[in-house]
Amino acid sequence: MNTTLRRLASVVMVMFLALMVSTTWIQFFHADELNSDTRNIRSIYAEYGRARGPIVVGGEAVALSKPVDDEFGYQREYTNGKLYSPLTGFFSLANGTTRIENTENDFLNGQADALWVDRLQNLLTGRDPEGSSVELTIDPKAQQAAWDALGDQRGAAVALDPKTGAILALVSKPSFDPNDLASHSTKEAGEAYTNLLNDDSKPLNSRATNWTYPPGSTFKLVTAAAALESGDYDADTSIDAPDTYQPPGTDRSIGNYGGTSCSSSGQMSLADALRISCNTAFAELGVDLGSDALYEQANAFGWNEPFQVPFNTDASIFPEPSDAFAPAFVAQAAIGQWDVRETPLQVAVTTAAIANGGEVMQPYSVDTVRDPQLEVVRETSPTSVRRAISQETANQLTDMMIGVVEDGSGRSAQISGVTVAGKTGTAQHGEGAPPHVWFTGFAPAEDPQVAVAVVVENGGTVGTSEATGGAVAAPIAKAVMEAVLNG
Template sequence: MNTTTRRLAGIVMVMFLALLVSTTWIQFFAADRLNNDPRNARALYAQFGTDRGPIVVGGEAIVDSVPVDDEWNYQREYAQGRLYAPLTGYYSLVSGTSGIERAENDFLAGSADALWVERVQNILTGSDPQGSSVELTIDPEAQQAAWDALGDQRGAVVALEPSTGRILALVSKPTFDPNDLASHDTAEANQAYLDLLNDEDDPLLSRASNTLEPPGSTFKLVTTAAALESGEYTADSVIDAPSTYTLTGTSTDVGNFAGTSCASAGEMTLAEALRISCNTAYLGLAGELGAEAMNEQAEKFGFGSTHDIPFTTSASQYDPDVDAMSTDQVELSGIGQGSVLAHPLQVAMVSAAIANGGELMEPYSVDRVRDAELEVVEETRTNSLGRAVSTETASALTDMMVSVVESGSGTSAQISGVPVAGKTGTAQHGDNSAPPHVWFTGFAPADDPQVAVAVIVDEGGALGGEATGGRVAAPIAKAVIEAVLNG
């Protein structure tokens, strides 16, 4: 072999190696980037040309893929789209995915690692890939009851199974119709998305799990838990309950609802203070407990943490900087004002933990996933997030919450023949110029809990400034509880 031939062979070898390296890089290292590039039309055709799996509630598909006569082959169809939108989210050519559609995308698209056998079979047989079905934990009767009871009011409702964390209902209003975003008319879908983004009510954001508001007096459950867990208080402990309370270090006086006095003697038991929701008693109590004890108790109930249900919730907060809290801020936190913020899922978790003997279960909305042959390929296992309070504290709180519904601020949640435990809430927000948000949280039956509920109605709903948690939110919770217990 002469010099020229060797040089030519060397050049060919280098070119071959360069081609091999380039191909390997594109097919392996750069594959994800290229597949996810929005300019990659082939990826879009592959994605939307798949028979995506259904999302199922109570044995019925609430989301499915239907054949269409266009280049995409299938289009997502949402039965009762507005009712389930905060859970299902959307699947759109224009705006991508959200909710269950995003969190469970690999299973719905049939590309999850757990489906590798089916994927190999599809390759060998030349069959088109088929997505798996995702079965939700939602009780359809409870979901509908929450929707109907909330009516045209802005707000949210969450119901949980205390012993497992299963989400039985999750409703948020105002909401949206995912069918508008699933349209293959891209101009129409894009306009629908822009309209939703520009809507001042933020219908794309779930008020049930991602919008944070002051929880008002429902947070007194956390304050009471902190007091009982300290070992320095019992339900019968007598605490100060003045007509008005001047926040420490300020000239600000805080009173009780409608300017009433909680007790003529200026003091009352802790149980009585919770029953009638006495603000002045809880302001002083929180100040005595201190920021560290209050924050620690809130965190044990789940505050400060996000939860994948499977889409990610916002983290409710006690205070972003506990060490810097002044005494007056700590006092306000005792009644769920000041820096305290929560969503209904978090408030429902507080009631659920009390109902479950003090143990907090991780909330979840997906029961199981089935492949195209209806074989279970994944099933959610219940998971404890730890003990929020002792069993003794949970029992004491339950008795105190029962008295709230029997003869206190939450009588509108009463159900004949069923003991209901509950707590009302009225929360100032923003600059206090708008009517307060109203809350109710509770569980039933109190002696054998099957469901825990939290309700928020923004700015008093239909009653506006005349609203209270007992008048507006409690009847909504009652309707959901009845739907679960009668189901």
């Protein structure tokens, strides 16, 4: 073989080697990327050609795939779509997946690593592949009670099992119907998604987990916890409760709701200040405690970090103390105003921690995953995140919150024969706008089975500056607690 042929053969061999290496690299190392590419029509047909597993609440499927006579093979359907969409999310040919449909996708479509035995059996037997069922922690009666009690008002309700962190109810209004997005017509699904995106009420955003509000007086639970944890206060400690309070360094004063007086003497116990939700007392208390104490206590309850339930939630915000954190801001923060923001889920987690003796439990919404033969392949175990407050502080806060419901601002949450602990909130959020109103609580106080948080935007059906958490939000929380307790 002459020199020219040897060189040509070498070049051809190098080219074949380069082709083999590049093909192997693309097929092996970029397989996941190629499979997930929206332009990969084979991947799309494969995904929709499987019997996707159901999402189950109380033994009934709230999302399931039914055989259809088209090129895809199965159609995703949602029963009570609007009721459960803040949890299920959607599975859409045109718009992807969200929430449980997204985070549990590998189990729902049968491709999770834990299902390799099932996939092998399918391969050997020729059986069509099936997805696993995902069973949620939701109590269907509590979910329906929250939905019905909110009515046409905008807002959210979250209920937890304080001892485990299991989410018993999670409702957001206004909501959306995921069936509109599950259409196999990309045109129809795309138009439906665009309409939802352009809707001023933002129904695609879960107000329960991914929407933050000023907490108003519900934050006084955090301020009271910081005071009790300092060791300088207990429930009976007398604190200042002036008619108005002017924080150092400002000429603006803080007043009480409706301009009322909390105490004729200008003094009252910490318990009484919480019972009637005295702004001036808690504003001054917050300044005395300082921004660091409030920040650390808020963080102990979970502020400034998102939860995964298993989908991501928005973090509640308590600003980190700095030189710019003036006493006037601390005073506002201590009563749940200024730049403090929280999700309803965070409020429920905080209240559940108090009910659970001070221990914060990881909130979760997926209880069990079962393969097509109904064998358990994954089960969620309750997990403690941290201890936010001592058992003694939790006991004192519980007694103080009982006073709120029995003889304070939260009387509308009373349940016959059951001791309820709670806290109301009325949060200003814009000049001339009706306040957002809150209620959070748990029951029975002596052996908590449910903790709940409710927010109603812009005063709800009252719709005026006179709206309060006790009048608007507390009855909703009561309905949810009763649904859980009555089974």
